[in-house]
Amino acid sequence: MALTGSDLVARALQKEDVDTFFYIMGAPMLSVESAALALGLRGVDVRHEQAAAMAAHAYARLLNRPGVCMAASGPGTTNLITGVAHAFADCTPVVALGGSSPESQSHKGTFQEIDQLAMLAPCTKWSDRVHRPERIPELLDRAIREAMSGKPGPVYLDLPADVLFAEVDEERVEWPAPWDPAGRPRPAAAPAEVRALTDLLAEAERPVVVSGTGVLWSEAEAELQTFVEAAGIPFYTTPQGRGAIPEDHELCYLTARSTAFREADLILIVGTRMNYIIGHASPPRFGADAKIARIDISAEEIATSPRRLDVGVVADARTALTQLTGAIRSRVTRKNFAAWRDRLAEQNRSKLAEHERTLADDAVPIHPLRLCRELRDFMDREAILCVDGQEILNYGRQVIPTYVPRHRLNSGTFGTMGVGLPLGVGAKVACPDRPVIVLHGDGSFGMNAMEFDTAVRCELPILVVISLNGGWTGDPGKERPGRELGYTRFDKMAEALGGYGEYVEKPDDIRPALERAMAEVDSGRPALVNVVTDWRARATTAAFTEYVT
Incomplete structure (x- = not known):
């Protein structure tokens, strides 16, 4: 049976358990969209391609799975760029599929010909162009794996019109085993790293935990809460990581955030970048003498920390937090930091009353x-x-x-x-x-x-x-x-x-x-x-x- 490249894109999406895509109709992607809809995928047709990428971003964030958007060639795909760049900055696995002018007409000034791949490359984790229709399942599978592996992020796959319209015998197509979220790697911290983190916690008097969306992508919110409750450590999140633990939790002192950051003698950063959002974990927002420990899935993040780390651990957040909770049992308890919690709680109460009057x-x-x-x-x-x-x-x-x-x-x-x-x-x-x-x-x-x-x-x-x-x-x-x-x-x-x-x-x-x-x-x-x-x-x-x- 002969299948077109468009049929293969739709079937590959279905096999990868994609059930929804965000798009605006347009050539050469019309045949892909029609095939996907015929297979039962839901297409949400937006009013601007930028919005398609942004909607896919939200879909990915809420469900911890890739969000898919599609666009026509030329300006349709270039309109995706702001939404894709937004996902890149937020480390969100958006899979962007862009139709493009025919490869056979390359460099002849054909309709909507522009190097889309070069435009998308700087704002994606991975990008590639399909040259042969039979390779579509392979490359789409890789796109999803790249988006979800390690530190998540957007990816882009360029789909030339002649590749989408070409026919290929189904027997020539190899279908990879679809990406399975349950099978993703969860690297652990080395025993020596766990001991080093435990030593820092045992020596600290005023620790704080600062977490981000890495905790959410790792599905480690329960492990984070178990850890902070066992140790009695105040926690704060980045704006994107809010809700990992309910913000009316007894260890959350929202209005004392500035004091906590400034006076902390140990800052444990879990699953977030040390960028401007947290003041690079540096003075004046954080104390110059504070110890810095960091857990992140990305070796690059650990290696490029803008402030020297006392302990840097490349590990999955859920795995490492589970290890750390077990390791502190005999050395760190809630009693260790009772005075620190009392200070933050008192400041939180006094500021909260003033805050409510303002509101x-x-x-x-x-x-x-x-x-x-x-x-x-x-x-x-x-x-x-x-x-x-x-x-x-x-x-x-x-x-x-x-x-x-x-x-x-x-x-x-x-x-x-x-x-x-x-x-x-x-x-x-x-x-x-x-x-x-x-x-x-x-x-x-x-x-x-x-x-x-x-x-x-x-x-x-x-x-x-x-x-x-x-x-x-x-x-x-x-x-x-x-x-x-x-x-x-x-x-x-x-x-x-x-x-x-x-x-x-x-x-x-x-x-x-x-x-x-x-x-x-x-x-x-x-x-x-x-x-x-x-x-x-x-x-x-x-x-x-x-x-x-």
């Missing part, structure tokens, strides 16, 4: 902190929250906790604007039974606003909440060129697209509007609440980095 602001225009408090108090504990913007991203980080692993998505390490609504779309596809809330700034919402149409057409009931401060950022001095955007009635846009809209100008009206909107969401209809907020408000917590845009 109760009744001013008009509405302060974004008040909007965040109303949303925090309204949200279901297991809701998935996607946050995107400038001020609202920072305010949301201060106010809204996360209790469930993988349930917090945001603009990420790359600081990508416009991700919120596409992330919400991907999250709802991945977890249809969980409430999905997108908290957006008005500027960032405008970048991919038409994905609200995607939510309506594809019957993805999500709740979108917009902080409408009339511009790209808070600007109390009106000093920033190009800041002004006006107060767009996005609620009317939502209604025009078939969704539900609310417009809010007073603090006390936020909660009733959220309740009405969520009732619509529960009935199966996407909803949008457009909240006018104070254009003067700027987040005043310590910045992640000295460089901002």
Whole structure:
């Protein structure tokens, strides 16, 4: 039986247990998309290819498996790049498939001819072009394995039109054993490394654990919680790693974070990069005399640590945390760090009271902190929250906790604007039974606003909440060129697209509007609440980095 290259792509995806892809129709990928749909895969057709990559990102994060996106040749594939780069910065396994001009017409100026492979290579873990249709299953399998191995990341496979349209005898096709998440390598820490970590913990007086998404990709959240509870160590996560342990846990002192980092004498970093997000684990954010220990699946990460490590361990987070929990039993207990916990707990309590008074602001225009408090108090504990913007991203980080692993998505390490609504779309596809809330700034919402149409057409009931401060950022001095955007009635846009809209100008009206909107969401209809907020408000917590845009 003869199969086309397009048939082989669809069958290979099915054999790799891919059940969903995000795309915009277009040649030469139309035949791939048709074949995949005929096999029962779900295709979610978005309004911009950038959004396809971002939705695949959310899908991957929520399910701990690769997310797949597809695009037509030329501008279709180049439109994927921002979403793929976002996944690269966030170490997320997005598998991007791009159609391309025919290889047989290479360098002849054929329609949409451009070196897509060269464009995608810098923002992917691995990229390649298919030259023979019979090799499609092999290369697609490798793409998925590359995406999920070690430190995860996006990959790209270039699919020339003539390869997709070519026919090959099915008997000539070799089908590799599909990638199995249960069989992925989980390297352990060496016994000497476990002893060295245990020694550091036994000698410490004020340790903290800082964890990131490596813990989530390793599915090590339970092991992390077991370890910190056994040792009695305060824990903090990166913004992307929130929810690994519920943030109302007794060892979580969110408002004492700066003190904990500054005064800690041992910093145990598990499954996250030592980049600007954690101040490179260096002064002034962390103490100059603090000991640094690190566990990471990537040897490159350990080797390129920006601060000298006292102990660096290349290991799987789940395996290493299990080893460490067993090793500390006779040497480290909760009593070791009781005084340290008491100090952080007291500071947490005192700051929390002050914090709540600030959140109760009744001013008009509405302060974004008040909007965040109303949303925090309204949200279901297991809701998935996607946050995107400038001020609202920072305010949301201060106010809204996360209790469930993988349930917090945001603009990420790359600081990508416009991700919120596409992330919400991907999250709802991945977890249809969980409430999905997108908290957006008005500027960032405008970048991919038409994905609200995607939510309506594809019957993805999500709740979108917009902080409408009339511009790209808070600007109390009106000093920033190009800041002004006006107060767009996005609620009317939502209604025009078939969704539900609310417009809010007073603090006390936020909660009733959220309740009405969520009732619509529960009935199966996407909803949008457009909240006018104070254009003067700027987040005043310590910045992640000295460089901002």
